[in-house]
Amino acid sequence: MTSEMLLALFCIGAPLLFLAIRRGLLHRTEREVRRAGARLVAERDALERQANELEAMQADIEATKARLAELSTHKLILTRRNGKRTASSRRFIHEIGRPEPTRNRFVFRLAMAPGFVGKPDAKAVVHPDIWRFENEAQVWAADFAAARMLTGSIFHDRVGVTVSGEDTTEDAKEDAMAEAAAP
Secondary structure, three states: OOOHHHHHHEEEEEHHHHHHHHHHHHHHHHHHHHHHHHHHHHHHHHHHHHHHHHHHHHHHHHHHHHHHHHHOOOOOOOOOOOOOOOHHHOEEEEEEEEOOOOOOOEEEEEEEOOOOOOOOOOOOOOHHHHHHHHEEOOOEOOOOOHHHHHHHHHHOOOHHHEEEOOOOHHHHHHHHHHHOOOO
């Protein structure tokens, strides 16, 4: 072989060798990129699973908070007889004034005015949930007119409460019961 032939073989073989090495390097880089891509996809999937679990936990927390709020407004009151009183027999008592020797206790029935909560400017005295149950105002005053005035100044139509009551005091009730019991 002559030097010219060796040079021709080298000129043909060198680019082929270069291309083979280049192809090997490209395959190795491709494998590394695929491995890195697969690792990133696995990390992304793990993060998505964690995000979904976190969202589910937050939804459970919100549902639990809502349930706790609902339960706090619907607590059962213990009674002497059977340990529980039904929610329909629950009664809220609003006290006005305080007992003194010159004052009598008057009782007024309170109720939320129909359709009042649906009004856009509704300003209920207290949380509307208690108005589903029996409400009464126990007022300590010298006479019925004063008791009615005190009750009307706190619970009136503008706050969405209707007041009904009769001229009943503790003494008047006791007298009525004594008269009924007498022969």
